[in-house]
Amino acid sequence: MFNEGGLGGVEVRREPSLHLSNAIRAYRNPLHAQWVARLLDGDIAEAKALAARMDAPPALMTRDLAVAKQWLRQRRRGGRTVGLLASSGAVRLVGEGVPPSPRSNELNPIGHWFLKPFTDFRSAGALETPMSEFGCQGLELDYACLCWGGDLIWNDQGWLPRMMRAPRWQIARDTEKQRFRLNGYRVLLTRARAGLVLFVPRGESDDPTRSPDEMDACADALIAAGCAELTKN
Numbered sequence: 001m002f003n004e005g006g007l008g009g010v011e012v013r014r015e016p017s018l019h020l021s022n023a024i025r026a027y028r029n030p031l032h033a034q035w036v037a038r039l040l041d042g043d044i045a046e047a048k049a050l051a052a053r054m055d056a057p058p059a060l061m062t063r064d065l066a067v068a069k070q071w072l073r074q075r076r077r078g079g080r081t082v083g084l085l086a087s088s089g090a091v092r093l094v095g096e097g098v099p100p101s102p103r104s105n106e107l108n109p110i111g112h113w114f115l116k117p118f119t120d121f122r123s124a125g126a127l128e129t130p131m132s133e134f135g136c137q138g139l140e141l142d143y144a145c146l147c148w149g150g151d152l153i154w155n156d157q158g159w160l161p162r163m164m165r166a167p168r169w170q171i172a173r174d175t176e177k178q179r180f181r182l183n184g185y186r187v188l189l190t191r192a193r194a195g196l197v198l199f200v201p202r203g204e205s206d207d208p209t210r211s212p213d214e215m216d217a218c219a220d221a222l223i224a225a226g227c228a229e230l231t232k233n
Contacts (some may be wrong), residue, residue, distance in 0.1 A: 050227020090149020
């Protein structure tokens, strides 16, 4: 910002010991942001290569929401913050028992979610209500579960952003809308400082908006990109 030596009579001295060489976000995994970028670019091979350089997997993955919640409960002691996350466009997660997130202009629910203790059902730690990318942008948790929605599915060409046009999903063909959805997941994938688990629903064969094949493809892509499967203890 300033040239070393001074500016307008103010002495400026470079002090290497104060340099923040690692991002504070995802402090246990400084490569995490790069992994997220490669994942959302659809570069699964490069994402896997980055994951192989990490001391721990970039994220865990489960098909069972109860398993993800138990993993979070085991980590919410000692003042650590935990919570569920979900994309604002993942409207069919309600069929998996995941309610809608508070709207971004609903400040009281968002405040309660971040500030109340886990014994309060309105809090993040109660693991009842997810927060969307709008509610959590710029804010973080220690551990989080991102509930993957049908608004971003995997096909052979990469990630396919979609929008709900009831009663069916519609492919987002506009470049800006595609970028908007991918950036929403970028926010959500980078909210957890210490650990992240991804819940990918199994879907429902009788519900075309919750296709098991589509969800299986998402889960397979995430595992191929370096996520580790989280199983029930």
